[in-house]
Amino acid sequence: MDLSGKQARFAREVLPHLDAAYNLARWLLRNPTDAEDVAQEACLRAFRSFDEFRGGDAKPWLLAIVRNTSFTWLARRKRDAAAEPYDEAIQASEAADPANLAGTPPTPEEELLRADERETVHRALAALPIEFRETVVLRELEGLSYREIAAVVDIPLGTVMSRLARGRALLHQALTADRGREAQVG
Amino acid sequence: MANEVKADNGHVRHLIDAYLDGELSLERSLEVEAHLAQCALCRADHETRRAVSSAVKAGAPHFAAPDSLRKSVMAGIAAAAPAPVVAPRRSRPMLRGLALAASLLFAVGLGASVTSWMLQPGESDLVAQEVESSYIRSLLVKDRLIDVASSDEHTVKPWLNRQLDFSPPVHDFTEQGFPLLGGRLDYVASRNVAVLVYLHRQHIINLMIWPDADGAVAMPASAATRQGHNILHWRQGGMSYWAISDLNQADIAAFADLVRAAAARGAMGRE
Numbered sequence: 001m002d003l004s005g006k007q008a009r010f011a012r013e014v015l016p017h018l019d020a021a022y023n024l025a026r027w028l029l030r031n032p033t034d035a036e037d038v039a040q041e042a043c044l045r046a047f048r049s050f051d052e053f054r055g056g057d058a059k060p061w062l063l064a065i066v067r068n069t070s071f072t073w074l075a076r077r078k079r080d081a082a083a084e085p086y087d088e089a090i091q092a093s094e095a096a097d098p099a100n101l102a103g104t105p106p107t108p109e110e111e112l113l114r115a116d117e118r119e120t121v122h123r124a125l126a127a128l129p130i131e132f133r134e135t136v137v138l139r140e141l142e143g144l145s146y147r148e149i150a151a152v153v154d155i156p157l158g159t160v161m162s163r164l165a166r167g168r169a170l171l172h173q174a175l176t177a178d179r180g181r182e183a184q185v186g
Numbered sequence: 187m188a189n190e191v192k193a194d195n196g197h198v199r200h201l202i203d204a205y206l207d208g209e210l211s212l213e214r215s216l217e218v219e220a221h222l223a224q225c226a227l228c229r230a231d232h233e234t235r236r237a238v239s240s241a242v243k244a245g246a247p248h249f250a251a252p253d254s255l256r257k258s259v260m261a262g263i264a265a266a267a268p269a270p271v272v273a274p275r276r277s278r279p280m281l282r283g284l285a286l287a288a289s290l291l292f293a294v295g296l297g298a299s300v301t302s303w304m305l306q307p308g309e310s311d312l313v314a315q316e317v318e319s320s321y322i323r324s325l326l327v328k329d330r331l332i333d334v335a336s337s338d339e340h341t342v343k344p345w346l347n348r349q350l351d352f353s354p355p356v357h358d359f360t361e362q363g364f365p366l367l368g369g370r371l372d373y374v375a376s377r378n379v380a381v382l383v384y385l386h387r388q389h390i391i392n393l394m395i396w397p398d399a400d401g402a403v404a405m406p407a408s409a410a411t412r413q414g415h416n417i418l419h420w421r422q423g424g425m426s427y428w429a430i431s432d433l434n435q436a437d438i439a440a441f442a443d444l445v446r447a448a449a450a451r452g453a454m455g456r457e
Contacts, residue, residue: 007263018259022251036255043259047266049312052376121245139207140242146209154373165203168238175241 010050017059018043020142021066027137028070030126034077042069060148067134067152124174132167139164197225202232206239310408310419316374317428318412320381321392324370331390332368332383342369346380354380354395354425357448364391364441374428384441391431391441398426407442409435418442423453
């Protein structure tokens, strides 16, 4: 058995998707510390079962493991802690922190123009029920195909389609409601 | 309101997301386009979905993995790698547990040497976890336990053959006190597997079977206990077998003996 070969192959095929793994965990758990722990646990699980990976694109394969690890974590957290309710306002406020974003930073103009809008979208997506949230994140942020989403979430294609439709309809509602509120205040 | 238009009457509302995401066949896409050209309601719907989709793409952050995560994953992999080849030295208590488990199984007549995967944490441990999850799910969720209900192996086997790309051995052991209840399909260890469901003294047994790449090499049974479930795993005739139940070890071992003997007879019968 060539262990260093397995490590190298894992680093080459799977680790490029570490951002995607963290991003999914982050959106499912809505908390940076938990997301880091879960992403790490999921990557180590992925490494241990790497021999079962049958080639092809490692991204959906890794994301399926991240998703399962996240749901286990959520179930545990739910059981353990009625003590610390999730504070959406605190979690959403970090949306505006550019240090959290991947990719090139926006220009100052873009920053000014879109800061509230970005925060509104962030808050609306973070508030979606988890089954719609995960589908929207996998589609819009990770660019997965319906077939890949079906494999990651372990649901039929038709359900992917209906969850995405419902998720977008709910987001639309939330975004237009938010705009209406701002208009009234302003 | 435009959004509330019904999906029928020739409207394409139910297809708009798939159209937007480029998931429709060419033929369907053309149909949707033709409809959008002449229907203002569906056009408005399409516009809304498109706007939401691009707002999320542009507005919702894609969180980048922090450096600390990258480092800890690399370190974890470096540390995890040697585990499968180097047997942990500090596992004396486990060895004793293993010896005990082995003698127990021998005592009830499982006629093969017994090893434990407790010594090799890793893949089979993960598979054992999945086997257990599948078993628990099948008991928790209504109608999940059995897809084809029959105590007749000549009903269950053809059904499984149709669903799978392999042909698992199916035997009923009613006379020996383990009646076959039926079978189902499940997804374990990243593949479709056959699950046979048996009953013994009001306890459900799941027997999961799938072809094993290493299956040419017969592997003697190994045993584990997870949260009150007893699991036996062995390889035989190119197949991987996992038996799980909340029965005691003696009963599940007796069951495994029946399965192994029947499979061995079946293999001889084919020759």
